[in-house]
Amino acid sequence: MTKFLLIRHCSAEGQEPEAALTEAGLEQAQQLADFLETYSIDRIISSPFTRTIQTITPFALKNNLHIEIDERLMERVLSSENLPDWYDKLQQTFKDKDVKFTGGESSNEAAHRILSLVHELNNKESETIALVTHGNLSSLLLNSFSPSFGFEQWKQLTNPDVYMIETDSNETQYNRIWR
Template sequence: MKLYVIRHCEAEGQAPEACLTMAGKEASERLAEFLQHLNIERVISSPYTRAVQTIQSFVLQNNIPFKLDDRLKERVLSSVDLPDWYEKLQQTYIDKDLKFLGGESSNDAAQRINEVVEELKQSTHMSLAIVTHGNIMSLLLNHFQSDFGFEEWKQLSNPDVIEIEFSNNQTVVNRIWQ
């Protein structure tokens, strides 16, 4: 089974209702074209507007079954504004149990996205896609590649596509978006 993990396109902000920028909308069209040949049978997305807008063209053009899943929404670092959020985020890659006020630890967020992936691995589909966000995506990738951390998170693009192939008790992870 192949799972395509898609990071949303460029957005106007971080709020759940933030829409794609004009560049993000253009990128979503390129993404739809890029995904055409992958034979994706089903798409599960974060309910955040930017994630839905990222994949909307693809699912509509190809009549792909589509579902929202709250477990794919972005990881909440804190419920309060953290002026030094970047440094705080970096700390959570070192101490995966570190939690800030009203936020999730890396382990908590990784657990919920990994639940989705484990459920999808049990399906009869051979090619699935999830649409999510950069931080939680990096935590999922860290589950399969322990050296995927803060520096690798910084290298993710908007959008980005990672292919994870599960076969014969082996997992192969490849970045396929150029």
């Protein structure tokens, strides 16, 4: 059975791909590295965004693990335009998973993207894989396993946050393990 640790990045300076972690975020990354020590992680796969790589680097260095980059873990683009009412628009995408805004992805498109990676990695070997990504994309993945994980649960995510996802041929279960 494959286990995934779905990790949302630590506190960052912004939303753009090159946004770095804040000073608090760098401290969180050290705490996260200590927290993850209790799990036997075999692989790390991260979004290419700076904040996700910085989030997992302390753990990777401490455990001599390579950070693989996969663009399917990039944050979901809500729109290529500045949306002053982005919060309302995001909420709308949890209700209508096919709605999309200029230059953006629908919830279904983004969920399909991350699910393709999970299905590709899910194998019969016993392996634990850390997937380092972003809040909205994490929510969409968890929503695909349980429709009850929606906008309200997205609002409750923390930076960082960690969910354990266990899959086998019959079912997928997840639970929040971050303290």
